Amino acid sequence: MTQTDADKNRWLIAVSAVAIHLSIGSIYAYSVYQNPLRAELGWPISDVSLAFTVAIVFLALSAAFLGGFVEDHGPRVSGLVAAGTFGLGTVGAGFSVQIGSYVGFLLTFGVISGIGIGLGYIAPISTLVQWFPDRRGMATGMAVMGFGAGALVTGPIANYIMETVSIPATFYALGVGYFLLMAAGASYLKKPPAGWVPEGIDESEIETDNEKGVSVNTDLEELTAREALRTPRYYLVWLIMFVNISAGIMLLSVASPMTQAITGAEAATAASIVGIIGIFNGGGRLVWATVSDYIGRTTTYGTFFGLQIAAFLLLPQITHVWLFAALLFLVISAYGGGFACLPAYLGDLFGTKELSAIHGYTLTAWGAAGVAGPLLISEIVERTDSYVMSFYIVTAALVVGLIAVGTLFYQIEDVRESGHATGQDAVGADH
Structure with a gap:
């Protein structure tokens, strides 16, 4: 080439x-x-x-x-x-x-x-x-x-x-x-020309096609959107995104009043924390997505859930306002990072032939979580007059998400071993 x-x-x-x-x-x-x-x-x-x-x-x-x-x-x-x-x-x-x-x-x-x-x-x-x-x-x-x-x-x-x-x-x-x-x-905006590869990269690591464009030849499979929807892997990714988004958006919807109720912080302090949350929401997207290029997307999502499980178990026990805030920042960075890693992960798993369509379908998890997360916490707070129970319910959901990540890892391994994959999923699974 x-x-x-x-x-x-x-x-x-x-x-x-x-x-x-x-x-x-x-x-x-x-x-x-x-x-x-x-x-x-x-x-x-x-x-x-x-x-x-x-x-x-x-x-x-x-x-x-x-x-x-x-x-x-x-x-x-x-x-x-x-x-x-x-x-x-x-x-x-x-x-x-x-x-x-x-x-x-x-x-x-x-x-x-x-x-x-x-x-x-x-x-x-x-x-x-x-x-x-x-x-x-x-x-x-x-x-x-x-x-x-x-x-x-x-x-x-x-x-x-x-x-x-x-x-x-x-x-x-x-x-x-x-x-x-x-x-x-x-x-x-324009797609790269056929035969193009980035300067300085080993061309053996890249495949180009007039229809598919440029892709990594270690993508697990090259599938259309319809084909991707027929695989268990797609629904595991959807579940992973739904749980990760639900956890983050739940905190985003009540960050200020929750911080005041649990830590006794003043409204002005809570407002400052909400402003800083925006920085971690944006910055976490770039940092985590870049990290995923090195440790793998599956490992990254597993890390999201491991860190969030620990954070949600600790949050109800923390009364020091800035320690509480630090855990919030961690969760929100994982929330943003999940969005940022998703397109690359879908490319790893299904190729780039119809990535926009596959990505769009997966974002329905965002719409579902955008309703489920805020409704869950508002219902719990109305019934119990406390945020504590919501932390433990979300922790259970995060455990389900972590199990989904592990299941997806083994699904990837099964596709590799079956001989259907186009190559080794170097970035999608653990190295």
């Missing part, structure tokens, strides 16, 4: 993906709108919160059902459609607020923006994996870190515009800004 020069810089491809994810990651800053919307329009907190839930549900649905669209039309077109959809939904949310239409707000911010988030989330991922066959985890970690850090950028900007101008103007300005940033990123 001879190396083909690429007309794109793969590091700029990564920056383009970050630009898209940084924009759609603004969904995590939704809390800054809640009090202003209640104060200006009189919407109850449950109605305001519902818009966020609707957006998360449509994020998961669009990621699941539009993976084939990404495969058929490529990352550039998909990214531009995502930019238009997310930008339109955000601007539409501003118009809905201006005319006082709650239904319009649900349709624009919840449905239309949610679809844009889901499509934008998966659009660059398969392309990134193909541009970085030697550093899959790190590359996807960079993009998904942008998603986790989106709230850190949008939060203060949105708050400033709302205080100095108005809520509708905030959505108008952000909607236009999101569209421009996402469109710029999408315009540079």
Whole structure:
């Protein structure tokens, strides 16, 4: 195989993906709108919160059902459609607020923006994996870190515009800004040419194909999305993601009041901890995904569950606020890291032929966990007036997740030994 020069810089491809994810990651800053919307329009907190839930549900649905669209039309077109959809939904949310239409707000911010988030989330991922066959985890970690850090950028900007101008103007300005940033990123996205390999890498470690693109020749199998859905491995990955996300999102939904209730911390201290959590959510995505390139994805997920089991058992016993916070940071880093390692892991297990579609289907675990985690803890707290029982229930779920990781390890070994695998899964399982 001879190396083909690429007309794109793969590091700029990564920056383009970050630009898209940084924009759609603004969904995590939704809390800054809640009090202003209640104060200006009189919407109850449950109605305001519902818009966020609707957006998360449509994020998961669009990621699941539009993976084939990404495969058929490529990352550039998909990214531009995502930019238009997310930008339109955000601007539409501003118009809905201006005319006082709650239904319009649900349709624009919840449905239309949610679809844009889901499509934008998966659009660059398969392309990134193909541009970085030697550093899959790190590359996807960079993009998904942008998603986790989106709230850190949008939060203060949105708050400033709302205080100095108005809520509708905030959505108008952000909607236009999101569209421009996402469109710029999408315009540079392109899959690598056939025959291309990264400079300095052993070409014997890479396979290229006009249809499949660039992939690591040690991927366990090269499967279509439909074929992947017929394997037990896929459902084990789905269960692993569901448990990992449920644990993290449960803590995210009650981090401030829970910290105050268990440690006796002041509200200002708890608010500071919530802000730092955002750093670990974003930073953990890049750090853990990069680590997974060296220790293997299966080992990484096993580490997530081992650390979280210990953390959830200790959390109810800790009254020192910053020791309590340190355990929260650990759990949230694993929450973010799980998202970042997922695309690379799916590539390890199923190849890159239809990675966008497989990734999209797997993100339905996000939508399910986004409902299950917060509902679980709110129900337990209402019934017991305590957070303690929720820690032990989640610990049991994490044990199930750890068992799923172990089962997946043996599933990988069985595929290798059966002779059906395309090569040794060097990064997906333990070395």
